[in-house]
Amino acid sequence: MNTDGSKGDEGLGKNCDLNSTEQEQVQEGSKKVENAAQGLEQTLVLLKKKDDTSRFVGLALLKSILDNREDLRKDITVVKSCWDAVPAKFLDRLLRSPANLKNSKEESQSMVELAVAVLHVFLALLPEDLNVDEKFLGRIERLLGVLSWSPPDTKIQIYQILLRLVSTQRGSTAALSSEHWFQLLELALQDPLAFDVVVFAWLNIPSETLQEPNIQEKATRLLPLLIALFPMTSKHVLILRTLHRVLPILPIDNSPANLSWLGSLVDFIYQSSLSQQAPITAKNREAAVVLAATALHSFPLFSSLIFGRARSADNSEDSKPLSYIFVKLLIVDIRSSIPSLQTSVSSNDLPTLERIAASYDILSAFIWFLIRLLEEFTGLPTSPVQISPSLLLQLRADISEAMSLTIEFLRDRFDIFTSQPTSSSLIEFIPTPGSVAAKDPLTLSQLRTLALWLREDDNHALREEASSLICVFLTLYALDNQSLEFRSPILIALEGILNVPQGVEAFLAADGWSVLTLDLQTILSLSSGDTLRGIEIVRILLSVAESDVVGPAKEDWMEIINLACSVSSHASADDLELKVSIAQLAVEVLSRAPRNVRRKWMGAANQVRAMASGILRRENLEDSVRDGAEEVLCALQFGDS
Numbered sequence: 001m002n003t004d005g006s007k008g009d010e011g012l013g014k015n016c017d018l019n020s021t022e023q024e025q026v027q028e029g030s031k032k033v034e035n036a037a038q039g040l041e042q043t044l045v046l047l048k049k050k051d052d053t054s055r056f057v058g059l060a061l062l063k064s065i066l067d068n069r070e071d072l073r074k075d076i077t078v079v080k081s082c083w084d085a086v087p088a089k090f091l092d093r094l095l096r097s098p099a100n101l102k103n104s105k106e107e108s109q110s111m112v113e114l115a116v117a118v119l120h121v122f123l124a125l126l127p128e129d130l131n132v133d134e135k136f137l138g139r140i141e142r143l144l145g146v147l148s149w150s151p152p153d154t155k156i157q158i159y160q161i162l163l164r165l166v167s168t169q170r171g172s173t174a175a176l177s178s179e180h181w182f183q184l185l186e187l188a189l190q191d192p193l194a195f196d197v198v199v200f201a202w203l204n205i206p207s208e209t210l211q212e213p214n215i216q217e218k219a220t221r222l223l224p225l226l227i228a229l230f231p232m233t234s235k236h237v238l239i240l241r242t243l244h245r246v247l248p249i250l251p252i253d254n255s256p257a258n259l260s261w262l263g264s265l266v267d268f269i270y271q272s273s274l275s276q277q278a279p280i281t282a283k284n285r286e287a288a289v290v291l292a293a294t295a296l297h298s299f300p301l302f303s304s305l306i307f308g309r310a311r312s313a314d315n316s317e318d319s320k321p322l323s324y325i326f327v328k329l330l331i332v333d334i335r336s337s338i339p340s341l342q343t344s345v346s347s348n349d350l351p352t353l354e355r356i357a358a359s360y361d362i363l364s365a366f367i368w369f370l371i372r373l374l375e376e377f378t379g380l381p382t383s384p385v386q387i388s389p390s391l392l393l394q395l396r397a398d399i400s401e402a403m404s405l406t407i408e409f410l411r412d413r414f415d416i417f418t419s420q421p422t423s424s425s426l427i428e429f430i431p432t433p434g435s436v437a438a439k440d441p442l443t444l445s446q447l448r449t450l451a452l453w454l455r456e457d458d459n460h461a462l463r464e465e466a467s468s469l470i471c472v473f474l475t476l477y478a479l480d481n482q483s484l485e486f487r488s489p490i491l492i493a494l495e496g497i498l499n500v501p502q503g504v505e506a507f508l509a510a511d512g513w514s515v516l517t518l519d520l521q522t523i524l525s526l527s528s529g530d531t532l533r534g535i536e537i538v539r540i541l542l543s544v545a546e547s548d549v550v551g552p553a554k555e556d557w558m559e560i561i562n563l564a565c566s567v568s569s570h571a572s573a574d575d576l577e578l579k580v581s582i583a584q585l586a587v588e589v590l591s592r593a594p595r596n597v598r599r600k601w602m603g604a605a606n607q608v609r610a611m612a613s614g615i616l617r618r619e620n621l622e623d624s625v626r627d628g629a630e631e632v633l634c635a636l637q638f639g640d641s
Helices: 010-016 020-034 037-048 052-068 076-085 088-097 105-125 140-147 152-166 171-174 181-188 192-204 213-232 236-249 262-274 282-298 301-308 322-343 351-378 389-419 443-456 458-480 489-497 502-509 513-523 531-545 557-565 573-591 595-600 602-616 622-639
Strands: none
Touching: 037 052, 052 076, 052 105, 052 301, 052 573, 076 105, 076 301, 076 513, 088 105, 088 140, 105 152, 105 351, 140 171, 140 181, 140 322, 140 489, 152 192, 152 301, 171 181, 181 192, 192 213, 192 236, 192 595, 213 236, 236 262, 236 282, 262 282, 262 301, 262 322, 262 622, 282 301, 282 322, 282 351, 301 322, 301 351, 301 489, 322 351, 322 389, 351 389, 351 443, 351 531, 389 443, 389 458, 443 458, 443 489, 458 489, 458 502, 489 531, 502 513, 502 531, 513 531, 513 557, 513 573, 531 573, 557 573, 557 595, 573 602, 595 602, 602 622
């Protein structure tokens, strides 16, 4: 007999071969269960002994006691003391013994069956805060290792244990880090319970763990499995949600050759949201929409696949393309959901918010898809867009109506938060770390889609309506919020709104010039400023200065000339385009100022001219930079006139 409990697996095999005498011990011990106190005390004594046979008998007795005494099962104190007495290392030795022991198959299975049964009993009896402790989590590796050869009943118990453990972040991390994980993937092709363990492990793993290389490798191996399983199972929601979880972290080359599976993904999304052959549940559609948005963010190629589908819903010539039906569905969902969201602006219905946010993201990607195609294929005899012109006109009207509702929603949302007495209410209009609103994915998605539509669709009435949001936009723009980037879509929105007089007037009334020039100063002061954002700011300020409703340039706008003077002609090549554009804005503002104001600023204007001359003396200038500098130099030749 092993007396120290420390020998390897081979010793365990010899010591756990139960002879007739030892089997009698188990039978005799079972008879003593009738005396609960005596039986439990004897069991705990056996578990504390060093020899393996005593421990094996103790585990068998303990399971028998807990299976037959309901009063003990309900006594959490007793259950916990019993669990504390179970030796974790001995459980490991039972679970790993089949790999390299000389036991017979039956003996090996009996050891695993006992260990699994004990774990299963305690997982059911212990309260939730205790049944995921280190003793359970530390057995995940062993449980996965014995799955493939365990008998059916034991295998079911293992799956049930794993399902409970992977429902926690620590458990899912342990499971996905196991060297036996890929065996579970193979089993998932045939066993629904194994599939459940796989997907719930991915759904519960912490976000930071997803970035680890070994986890990303497992994500890559997971993808073909989920693609293969989709037609074979009815658990489409779980597959779609798992794909949504893992797609953003897949370390896959974005080349078409490595993304051949994306076509299958499009089929799954359409099948789960548009299929007429099987009933579509709200959860199916919600999961499909969220996954589509995730795929569009992760893979540029996906937009041409999901929006370029020519195949109709029923393959008839008269029916509409799937891409049209899908986009139409999203618009209908947005239009029907906004009124309910307006009644509870601070809604915490996260699934709904996530679905509607995803719908906005997909709609934004669809608009970009159309813009790109129209730009790339202008002049071709046939259009690459699979949606007919008449259907596109219908979509245009529907999108405009949805954007009108979006404008109303954002305005009401802003009014509610700004009317609250707390000083933090305005900040909580947008998601900020640590706030309830941080879980709201909707606002930024709405703003991106609305901004793009305002700029690209020549809809005078909608732009006038959106001018009422100028104050909202500029307030958000000025906030120092690190969690989300609102400035870029706000600048895009302003491009569209400032095409109508009401938009320019609202911009000036909200002191938009000062807000944007302050950001421009910040960009220039940083060694790695956002040059593209700076150029966009200059473009917007230039459109304001040139607007017919402005009149002569305001004197406080002249500070832009000082900003242009601060630009060095020795600036890096990457920054030259921004700095020349600021000089062009300064020239435009100066040319529109009253004569007395121009004279006052002539000294600064001469500095701008000198800067432009210095830039023109540089070699290897981009054509746009050279043309801009020459324009500045030519415009400033008016001297004191």
